[in-house]
Amino acid sequence: MKNAVIGNNKQKANLIVLGAVPRLLYLLQQETSTTELKTECAVVLGSLAMGTENNVKSLLDCHIIPALLQGLLSPDLKFIEACLRCLRTIFTSPVTPEELLYTDATVIPHLMALLSRSRYTQEYICQIFSHCCKGPDHQTILFNHGAVQNIAHLLTSLSYKVRMQALKCFSVLAFENPQVSMTLVNVLVDGELLPQIFVKMLQRDKPIEMQLTSAKCLTYMCRAGAIRTDDNCIVLKLDHDLKHAHELRQAAFKLYASLGANDEDIRKKIIETENMMDRIVTGLSESSVKVRLAAVRCLHSLSRSVQQLRTSFQDHAVWKPLMKVLQNAPDEILVVASSMLCNLLLEFSPSKEPILESGAVELLCGLTQSENPALRVNGIWALMNMAFQAEQKIKADILRSLSTEQLFRLLSDSDLNVLMKTLGLLRNLLSTRPHIDKIMSTHGKQIMQAVTLILEGEHNIEVKEQTLCILANIADGTTAKDLIMTNDDILQKIKYYMGHSHVKLQLAAMFCISNLIWNEEEGSQERQDKLRDMGIVDILHKLSQSPDSNLCDKAKTALQQYLA
Numbered sequence: 001m002k003n004a005v006i007g008n009n010k011q012k013a014n015l016i017v018l019g020a021v022p023r024l025l026y027l028l029q030q031e032t033s034t035t036e037l038k039t040e041c042a043v044v045l046g047s048l049a050m051g052t053e054n055n056v057k058s059l060l061d062c063h064i065i066p067a068l069l070q071g072l073l074s075p076d077l078k079f080i081e082a083c084l085r086c087l088r089t090i091f092t093s094p095v096t097p098e099e100l101l102y103t104d105a106t107v108i109p110h111l112m113a114l115l116s117r118s119r120y121t122q123e124y125i126c127q128i129f130s131h132c133c134k135g136p137d138h139q140t141i142l143f144n145h146g147a148v149q150n151i152a153h154l155l156t157s158l159s160y161k162v163r164m165q166a167l168k169c170f171s172v173l174a175f176e177n178p179q180v181s182m183t184l185v186n187v188l189v190d191g192e193l194l195p196q197i198f199v200k201m202l203q204r205d206k207p208i209e210m211q212l213t214s215a216k217c218l219t220y221m222c223r224a225g226a227i228r229t230d231d232n233c234i235v236l237k238l239d240h241d242l243k244h245a246h247e248l249r250q251a252a253f254k255l256y257a258s259l260g261a262n263d264e265d266i267r268k269k270i271i272e273t274e275n276m277m278d279r280i281v282t283g284l285s286e287s288s289v290k291v292r293l294a295a296v297r298c299l300h301s302l303s304r305s306v307q308q309l310r311t312s313f314q315d316h317a318v319w320k321p322l323m324k325v326l327q328n329a330p331d332e333i334l335v336v337a338s339s340m341l342c343n344l345l346l347e348f349s350p351s352k353e354p355i356l357e358s359g360a361v362e363l364l365c366g367l368t369q370s371e372n373p374a375l376r377v378n379g380i381w382a383l384m385n386m387a388f389q390a391e392q393k394i395k396a397d398i399l400r401s402l403s404t405e406q407l408f409r410l411l412s413d414s415d416l417n418v419l420m421k422t423l424g425l426l427r428n429l430l431s432t433r434p435h436i437d438k439i440m441s442t443h444g445k446q447i448m449q450a451v452t453l454i455l456e457g458e459h460n461i462e463v464k465e466q467t468l469c470i471l472a473n474i475a476d477g478t479t480a481k482d483l484i485m486t487n488d489d490i491l492q493k494i495k496y497y498m499g500h501s502h503v504k505l506q507l508a509a510m511f512c513i514s515n516l517i518w519n520e521e522e523g524s525q526e527r528q529d530k531l532r533d534m535g536i537v538d539i540l541h542k543l544s545q546s547p548d549s550n551l552c553d554k555a556k557t558a559l560q561q562y563l564a
Contacts, residue, residue, distance in 0.1 A: 046086035084124040126165035181224035253294035338378035387428035436477035468508035475515035
């Protein structure tokens with residue numbers, strides 16, 4: 001049975017359903033059973049308890065706790081250890097009521113007596129105490145039965161597990177309990193006072209769990225007034241550990257950033273953890289650059305969630321400290337912070353308005369002039385998000401702050417990402433007719449020049465597709481159309497791309513033509529005639545036979561404009 005159930009929850013459940021628990025408990029309590037048999041029974045029961053919470057409930061229903069506590073009266077150490085191990089597993093389960101440890105008044109003193117038997121009895125009993133000590137009543141019972149004196153010497157045990165469980169005991173005993181805290185101050189272990197031992201356990205070479213638990217003990221003692229907050233041994237230690245605390249916070253933020261990077265449920269859990277957002281936001285103004293960077297990374301990871309952008313990020317006004325960080329920070333922080341700003345500027349984000357009002361346009365235009373390509377990309381990307389479905393005033397602000405010179409520089413940037421995002425910005429600026437006409441009336445000449453240069457240059461398909469989409473937007477304007485119709489060079493380029501081997505480029509060129517020949521618009525007849533003379537109709541007939549259904553449909557729709 002033991003070998004069948006180890007690590008196999010299905011087998012554990014099967015044995016429980018088959019009624020193994022009452023039989024095992026019967027053998028465990030039979031006086032005629034050998035100690036070896038009783039020990040084996042306790043081991044199997046312990047393994048069953050390590051399964052699901054339902055397994056533990058089934059064991060509790062069979063009154064396993066009184067049976068195991070009875071087993072502790074045996075003189076055999078191996079059997080006692082097996083019973084304690086099983087009790088430890090049951091008591092650390094969330095479904096077990098802690099009160100079951102305190103029902104029989106003889107149990108606690110007997111457990112205290114067993115502490116001296118072996119390192120296993122020490123580890124398991126301390127673990128049971130630390131899990132079952134919930135509130136002042138339990139603290140008083142354990143305290144009155146000599147928990148402090150019996151457990152103190154275990155802090156110097158050779159076994160790390162024993163030291164750790166003893167430390168956890170002290171942290172639950174001292175929690176909001178002045179009586180225990182005042183006693184702990186004066187306890188001597190091997191000639192050393194307990195607070196000094198706790199301070200030693202804070203050292204950097206100790207495992208994190210030990211450092212955190214000893215810090216809890218000292219904190220509770222300080223709160224209870226048992227240790228002065230200016231106590232030299234603690235102040236020096238905390239001073240020394242401030243740097244380490246920074247490293248711990250940095251590690252925590254990094255971990256949250258990694259966990260939340262691609263999982264919406266985990267992002268939700270992190271954000272819903274009490275005070276978590278406040279802690280991360282506070283991290284943005286830390287003195288340590290590494291902690292600030294890790295906090296920004298963490299927020300950037302969480303900002304990938306649409307729901308959180310709409311709720312938590314607004315509730316905590318994350319944009320305020322973020323804008324502050326962006327004013328004056330090293331490049332490594334700026335890259336992550338500006339990347340996060342891109343998310344906060346998406347059209348559904350409620351932070352978009354206040355960010356705009358706090359001078360983001362100038363700040364982002366400044367980033368586009370950085371030597372660092374990552375900052376240039378993020379600056380232009382954020383402006384692109386800002387311009388999406390924006391009001392005319394915002395678009396005008398962007399163009400004014402950015403300047404046409406800078407726009408041209410970005411369009412000839414050696415970094416492909418910068419070029420693509422700049423084209424994306426132009427496309428977003430040139431959307432909705434009144435905006436298209438307005439912008440083209442002031443910047444038309446320069447924009448047409450830029451478009452020509454890109455279509456003539458050695459660029460990949462995506463770049464050319466974006467550029468043709470910008471032309472299609474211009475062709476959708478009312479007065480802006482003329483800038484294309486009076487530019488034979490551009491018209492020849494559109495014609496060329498209609499016959500290109502790549503469907504994406506053919507489709508984008510088709511959009512330009514459709515917008516130029518649309519019947520219901522003024523001057524459509526003249527435009528149709530000019531394009532017919534250029535041979536566009538012949539190309540449309542050819543494309544209407546295309547194997548690509550999308551291209552074929554678009555060509556047929558365009559031909560109907562000529563027939564109408």
